[in-house]
Amino acid sequence: MEQMILTPFVVPVVGRGTQKFSRRPNFKSKGGCSKCKARHIKCDETRPFCKRCTVSSHVCPGYSTTSASSTDRALVLSKGTTHKSHNSTVGSKTIPRAPNTVPGSAQDTKQLQIVRLKALQSMASPVEQRNWEIFYLRFSYSEPVVWHSLLSIASLMEGYTLRAHPKAAVAHQLALWHYNKAVGFLIPQKSAEMVKIEVLLSCCYLFYALETNLQNTDEAFKHLYGGYQIIRVWRANNKNPSSLVETVFCPLFYTQTFGWLSNWFTYFKELRVKVDLNDLHPLPREGFTGLSDASVELFQITCYGLGCARSFETYKVTYDLQEDDESARLQREYFRSRLEYWLEAFERLYPQVCPDTAKALEIKYLKLVRRIVYLCLPGRFNVVEIHYDAYVNEFASIVDEMTFIYDTAAKSFEKYQKTNSTSYYFRENIFLHVYMISIKCRNPSVRRRALSLLEKVASPHAIWNNFLSIAMIERLIQIEEEGLEDVVDARGSIVPSEWARIHDITRVPEDVPHPDGFLFRMRQKINGEWCLRDERISLNVVQGTMVTNNDKR
Known part of the structure; x- marks a missing residue:
């Protein structure tokens, strides 16, 4: 940020025919930060943190309120000084500083x-x-x-x-x-x-x-x-x-x-805050202005598809909906068409590899997200789960590329900024999309590689408890692999039979925390009848009960 340092005036001395200037005064400032004073070095007095502390990886504790430098600076700011940044896309906007809010x-x-x-x-x-x-x-x-x-x-x-x-x-x-x-x-x-x-x-x-x-x-x-x-x-x-x-x-x-x-x-299963899906409806667009614009559009399409898929999964049991339900078919086709238009516009925007590491990783990541949602979400409108077995090679490739993106992001960002929080963006979003693969890809090898990546990117500070989700996936694998019989996927691996597969999973919100953990509800279709399986999962304990066929909640 721009330095707010009072520069002494150069006093002109008028002579015969020439104009001379006095020597620039060299005075010692007493307004440096306390850290630089303790280290006995000259402080550059940059506000709010001096550059000497920041560059040398020290935490700048700030400036004393009683220093002359701080007082003079407050007087200058009170006359309407504005601060402009030259290193930001928002730098064209000048924001006046109020004297009563100067730190x-x-x-x-x-x-x-x-x-x-x-x-x-x-x-x-x-x-x-x-x-x-x-x-x-x-x-x-x-x-x-x-x-x-x-x-x-x-x-x-x-x-x-x-x-x-x-x-x-x-x-x-x-x-x-x-x-x-x-x-x-x-x-x-x-x-x-x-x-x-x-x-x-x-x-x-x-x-x-x-x-x-x-x-x-x-x-x-x-x-x-x-x-x-x-x-x-x-x-x-x-x-x-x-x-x-x-x-x-x-x-x-x-x-x-x-x-x-x-x-x-x-x-x-449902939102606790009322949201109209029509507010999320993605409208057709001709192109994007930049990476941020394309990212917003893709997340909107994904959100719309997830909302429609969740509605179908909820109502297909209650109203015995089939895959050819007219409303679901139209939603699925619109979702797929928007993804195709998005990819065409995105490739026009970025036809070549970007030299910027952070930008290149985000471009690669967005293309992978598009592949994941294109494979996973339309399938959730199906009434059988076995069709996912045809995409096992795609799932394996995506998991490998996601692992590469996260490892590269963690190394490059930590090298220059010395913090783990810079990879938060990839942590939060990679977890959600690899989670989709881990519950829909039944190949034992690929599924466990996806689970390993989830364990690597899991964050204790996420809105949703990542580690609880991992415990739920581990329990899901145990349940489904009880049905390892004679079904083979595209890689030739034995995978769970249709009757053992979980169609959808929902976490049941509870107003009062339960001592045995959180309640998850899994839905299976056994012998043509819908069955609910309630599992109470914590990080240490798993308790499960099977609900009979007639319960179609």
């Missing part, structure tokens, strides 16, 4: 460093992370509500880091205090006051991130989906492709909303 506390600057190094890097794909970092840090100086929202997340993350330390409780209390403070700023003081849409969307996403860390998934999604609906209304009345809403917020909210719903449609 002066060492505790605040320490927490802002936590946000910069840990929280912001998981907000978007690796290609966009730098822009988000610059944007939020700049925006926080002019908007107190954004500032308190960031400090709330930082306090919460600091509390998780401290764990059993007595200060952890203090950090959590501070997080809630900043959260309430931010909400208070959103309440208009006058009836005529309006909150800027950029501020509102910033808070929606930061509140979503905070509730996610608190494991309040329903409240988290309300904030996320609320921001998504705000953008949809705004886009219906505004056509400014260069606005911050269009270039920054739209890709983030759309991708996260579709990703969240895709997870929900994958793991649960």
Whole structure:
């Protein structure tokens, strides 16, 4: 970010016929950060963190509020100074800094460093992370509500880091205090006051991130989906492709909303937050403006397909629907056509290999996602599971390529940024799509390779408990492999018979946690009758019961 250093004036001395200048004064500044003072080195006084600390991998603790440099800088900022970044796609926007929000506390600057190094890097794909970092840090100086929202997340993350330390409780209390403070700023003081849409969307996403860390998934999604609906209304009345809403917020909210719903449609039977599938309907498009635009479109198509497939799986039992059901057939055909159009437009946008490592990995990843959903989702409209056996070679190839993408991402990003959180984007999304393969590919070898990849990318900080999902898949494999008889797949391997295969799995939401774990409901078709199998699964215990044929819930 741009240095805010007061440069001394050069005083002109007028002589006979010539203009001379006095020597530039060389004075010693006393406004350096406390870390540089302790190390006895000259601080460059870059705000909010000095470059000397950042480059040398030290955590800059910030600047004293009583220093002359800090006081003078506050006076300069109070005269309407604006801050502009030259390294960001949002750099054309200047955001005025309010004097009362300039960070002066060492505790605040320490927490802002936590946000910069840990929280912001998981907000978007690796290609966009730098822009988000610059944007939020700049925006926080002019908007107190954004500032308190960031400090709330930082306090919460600091509390998780401290764990059993007595200060952890203090950090959590501070997080809630900043959260309430931010909400208070959103309440208009006058009836005529309006909150800027950029501020509102910033808070929606930061509140979503905070509730996610608190494991309040329903409240988290309300904030996320609320921001998504705000953008949809705004886009219906505004056509400014260069606005911050269009270039920054739209890709983030759309991708996260579709990703969240895709997870929900994958793991649960129905949403606890009401969502209309018509709001997710992907409209035909001629082309994409960039990688982010293409990613949003693919996630929207995937989300729509998962929602339709989940509806079919739910109703095919209750109403005895067949594969040729007219409504399901139309949804399946539209879904497939949108995927084909997407691939054509994407290949026109990126016909050659991209030299940028992060961008090349994301391009490769998006093409793999398209292959996975093209193979897995249309098959979920079938009333038999054995047709997946024809795709076993495709599944094996996808698992190998996904493993390569994740390993490459982890190595390259950690080499330059020294953090595991930069691979969060691939962790979260790879898990969902490899999960689809692990439950639909019955080849023992390929399925266990997929499970090994899931164990590698599983994150304890995901919205959904990744390790619980892995335990559920292991139990699923045990159940299905009781039916290893005489069915052979395209690789010649013996796979479970149709009667042993699980058609769909749903996690049953429970308001009160059960001491024996979480309840999963698996559906099988044995002797032409639908059967439910309830399995209560925790990380250590598995308990199962079989429900009789007549129960078609």
